[in-house]
Amino acid sequence: MTTSELGTTASSEVAAAARELLAALALEPAGRVTASVYETGRLVTHAPWLTGHDRRLAYLLGSQRRDGGWGAPGGYALVPTASAVEALLTTLRAGGGDAAPSPTELAAAAGRGLDALDGWLADGLPLPDTPAADLIVPALVERIDAHLEWFDERPGTGPDGWAGRRLPPVDRRRLDGLGALLASGRPVPQKLQHAFEVLGPAARGRPDVAPVAGAVGASPAATAAWVGDAPDAANPAVRAYLAEAVRPHGGPVPCCTPITVFERAWTLSSLARAGVPVRPAPKLVAELAGALGPQGTPTGPGLPADADTTSVTLYALARLGHPVDPASLLRYDVGSHFCTWRGEDGRSVTTNAHVLEALGWHARHTATGAARYGDRVAALAGWLREQQRSDGRWADRWHASPYYATSCAVLALTGYAPAELAGPAVDRAVDWVVATQRPDGSWGRWSGTVEETAYALHVLLGTDRPARPGVPEAARRGLHQLATMDGRRDDPPLWHDKDLYAPVLIVRAAVLAARQLALTRSDLLGRGGAALDAPAPDDSMIRSA
Incomplete structure (x- = not known):
C-alpha cells in the first residue's frame, strides 16, 4: 500500500x-460519565432503599486505595474519602447490609478511611478548587464525628479502638454561613442545588427546591437527599430519574x-x-x-x-x-x-x-x-x-x-x-x-x-x-x-x-x-x-x- x-x-x-x-x-x-465515589457514598447514606444498594457498598469497598483513602492523589482524595467513610458508618449504624459486604468488611474499610482522613486533616492537606468542597468536607466531618459519638454511647457496637475517636477540626465558616442564610428564611441558592445534600436531613422535601426533569441540581445525591427516607412520596419523575442514574453502572452513580x-x-x-x-x-x-x-x-x-x-x-x-x-x-x-x-x-x-x-x-x-x-x-x-x-x-x-x-x-x-x-x-x-x-x-x-x-x-x-x-x-x-x-x-x-x-x-x-x-x-x-x-x-x- x-x-x-x-x-x-x-x-x-x-x-x-x-x-x-x-x-x-x-x-x-x-x-x-464515569461513576463517582463521592456521589455513590451519598446515595448509600440517603437512599438505601434505591435499587443497587449492595452494589454501591461493594463499589466503595472495591475502590478503596491501599492507604485507606479513595479518589485521586493529594487533596482530591478528601471529598470522596469523607463520603465513603460516612456512608460506611451510616450502614454500620443501621446494622450493616442485608447481603455482602459484611459488617466486618465495612468496619475494616471505615477504619482505614478514618486513619487516612485523620492524617490528612491533621496535616492541613489543602482542598482543590472543586465545586462545594469547602461545604462538603466540614459537613461530612461533622456527620462522621456524630457517628463516632453514637458508637461511644453504645459500648460494644463499634470496633475496638474507636472509643473517644474524633476527626481533627476543619474550617466550617462557609458551612456555618450557609446555615445562617437558610435560617433567616432565604431560599436555597440555585447554584447550591447541585450540592444540596450538604444540608443533610434538612434537605428533605424543602419547598423552595423543586426537581427539574425529576432531578435536583442534576445530581443523584442532591435528589436523593431531597427525597429522604420517604421514597413513596416522591413523584414518578423523581423516581424515574434516580432509577436511570443507577442503571448504567448497576448501582454506583456519577456526580452529574x-x-x-x-x-x-x-x-x-x-x-x-x-x-x-x-x-x-x-x-x-x-x-x-x-x-x-x-x-x-x-x-x-x-x-x-x-x-x-x-x-x-x-x-x-x-x-x-x-x-x-x-x-x-x-x-x-x-x-x-x-x-x-x-x-x-x-x-x-x-x-x-x-x-x-x-x-x-x-x-x-x-x-x-x-x-x-x-x-x-x-x-x-x-x-x-x-x-x-x-x-x-x-x-x-x-x-x-x-x-x-x-x-x-x-x-x-x-x-x-x-x-x-x-x-x-x-x-x-x-x-x-x-x-x-x-x-x-x-x-x-x-x-x-x-x-x-x-x-x-x-x-x-x-x-x-x-x-x-x-x-x-x-x-x-x-x-x-x-x-x-x-x-x-x-x-x-x-x-x-x-x-x-x-x-x-x-x-x-x-x-x-x-x-x-x-x-x-x-x-x-x-x-x-x-x-x-x-x-x-x-x-x-x-x-x-
Missing part, C-alpha cells in the same frame, strides 16, 4: 470512528447526570475544530440549538445557565453551519473577563477560552460580528494571555490537568487572537509541552494518560506557527504512544465536579481530533508519517464503556 493510500485509509478510519461516536450521542442522550448539552457540545466542537469530516444528524443539531435560551444553556437540568456550556454550544453550532448570535454570553461579562456564572467564586481560563472562540467566530464570519464583538474579542485574548504561567502552561478550575487548560487556551488564541499577541504565548506553551513529555512519549499530570496525550498533541499540531525545536519528534512519539494506549480504561478521571470524573465520549472526541490533526500536518510529520505510525482507532470504548 502506498503512503497516499495509507493516509486515505487512516482518514477513513477516523471518520468512521467519529460517526460511531455521533451515533452514541444520539442513542444515549443522558450522556456517558444528564449531561446531554455538555457532552454534545464538547464532542461536536472538538471534531469540527480539528476538521473531522462528519455530519451530525439534523435532529442532533436542532436539539443542541433548542437548548439555548436568552441566558444561554446549563450543563444539566436544575443547574444555572453558564458561560462555559453556552459558549461551546454556540461554537459547535457555528462550526457546523448553524450559527446563533452569541448575545446571551454578554450577561457573563464582568469587564476584565467572563464569569462561568453570575456570582462565581474564582475565574476560569477554559471558560474564557471557549467564550473567545464563540465570540471570535462571529466577529470574523458574520456581517455585524466585528462591530459588535471585535473589541471584546481582542480584550479577552489579552486577558487570556495574562493568565499564562511563567513556564508556559495554563491551569484551570474545571479540570485537574494543565494539558486540558493549555490546549483550550492555545487553540482559542491561535484561532481568534491577533498573531502578534498569540504568537509568543503559543510558542511558550508549545515549549512547555515538549519539555514535559514523558519518556514513553505520553503526557500526564500523575501518569501518562490517553486524554492528556491527546490534549498535548492538540497544542503541538493545532497551530499554524513555525515549528519549534523538538516538535516533530515529540509529536511522532506522542502519536505512537497514543495508539499504544488507546482503548485502555484505567486512566484516572480528571474533570472537576464534586468528585473527579471522566465524560467518556468527550474524551474520545479529543483523541479522534488529535488523530485528525496528525493527518493534516505533513509539514511537521512527513507525508503519511502519522498514518504509518497510528493503527486504526480502538472504538471498543465507545461501544462498551
Whole structure:
C-alpha cells in the first residue's frame, strides 16, 4: 500500500470512528460519565432503599486505595474519602447490609478511611478548587464525628479502638454561613442545588427546591437527599430519574447526570475544530440549538445557565453551519473577563477560552460580528494571555490537568487572537509541552494518560506557527504512544465536579481530533508519517464503556 493510500485509509478510519461516536450521542442522550465515589457514598447514606444498594457498598469497598483513602492523589482524595467513610458508618449504624459486604468488611474499610482522613486533616492537606468542597468536607466531618459519638454511647457496637475517636477540626465558616442564610428564611441558592445534600436531613422535601426533569441540581445525591427516607412520596419523575442514574453502572452513580448539552457540545466542537469530516444528524443539531435560551444553556437540568456550556454550544453550532448570535454570553461579562456564572467564586481560563472562540467566530464570519464583538474579542485574548504561567502552561478550575487548560487556551488564541499577541504565548506553551513529555512519549499530570496525550498533541499540531525545536519528534512519539494506549480504561478521571470524573465520549472526541490533526500536518510529520505510525482507532470504548 502506498503512503497516499495509507493516509486515505487512516482518514477513513477516523471518520468512521467519529460517526460511531455521533451515533452514541444520539442513542444515549443522558450522556456517558464515569461513576463517582463521592456521589455513590451519598446515595448509600440517603437512599438505601434505591435499587443497587449492595452494589454501591461493594463499589466503595472495591475502590478503596491501599492507604485507606479513595479518589485521586493529594487533596482530591478528601471529598470522596469523607463520603465513603460516612456512608460506611451510616450502614454500620443501621446494622450493616442485608447481603455482602459484611459488617466486618465495612468496619475494616471505615477504619482505614478514618486513619487516612485523620492524617490528612491533621496535616492541613489543602482542598482543590472543586465545586462545594469547602461545604462538603466540614459537613461530612461533622456527620462522621456524630457517628463516632453514637458508637461511644453504645459500648460494644463499634470496633475496638474507636472509643473517644474524633476527626481533627476543619474550617466550617462557609458551612456555618450557609446555615445562617437558610435560617433567616432565604431560599436555597440555585447554584447550591447541585450540592444540596450538604444540608443533610434538612434537605428533605424543602419547598423552595423543586426537581427539574425529576432531578435536583442534576445530581443523584442532591435528589436523593431531597427525597429522604420517604421514597413513596416522591413523584414518578423523581423516581424515574434516580432509577436511570443507577442503571448504567448497576448501582454506583456519577456526580452529574444528564449531561446531554455538555457532552454534545464538547464532542461536536472538538471534531469540527480539528476538521473531522462528519455530519451530525439534523435532529442532533436542532436539539443542541433548542437548548439555548436568552441566558444561554446549563450543563444539566436544575443547574444555572453558564458561560462555559453556552459558549461551546454556540461554537459547535457555528462550526457546523448553524450559527446563533452569541448575545446571551454578554450577561457573563464582568469587564476584565467572563464569569462561568453570575456570582462565581474564582475565574476560569477554559471558560474564557471557549467564550473567545464563540465570540471570535462571529466577529470574523458574520456581517455585524466585528462591530459588535471585535473589541471584546481582542480584550479577552489579552486577558487570556495574562493568565499564562511563567513556564508556559495554563491551569484551570474545571479540570485537574494543565494539558486540558493549555490546549483550550492555545487553540482559542491561535484561532481568534491577533498573531502578534498569540504568537509568543503559543510558542511558550508549545515549549512547555515538549519539555514535559514523558519518556514513553505520553503526557500526564500523575501518569501518562490517553486524554492528556491527546490534549498535548492538540497544542503541538493545532497551530499554524513555525515549528519549534523538538516538535516533530515529540509529536511522532506522542502519536505512537497514543495508539499504544488507546482503548485502555484505567486512566484516572480528571474533570472537576464534586468528585473527579471522566465524560467518556468527550474524551474520545479529543483523541479522534488529535488523530485528525496528525493527518493534516505533513509539514511537521512527513507525508503519511502519522498514518504509518497510528493503527486504526480502538472504538471498543465507545461501544462498551
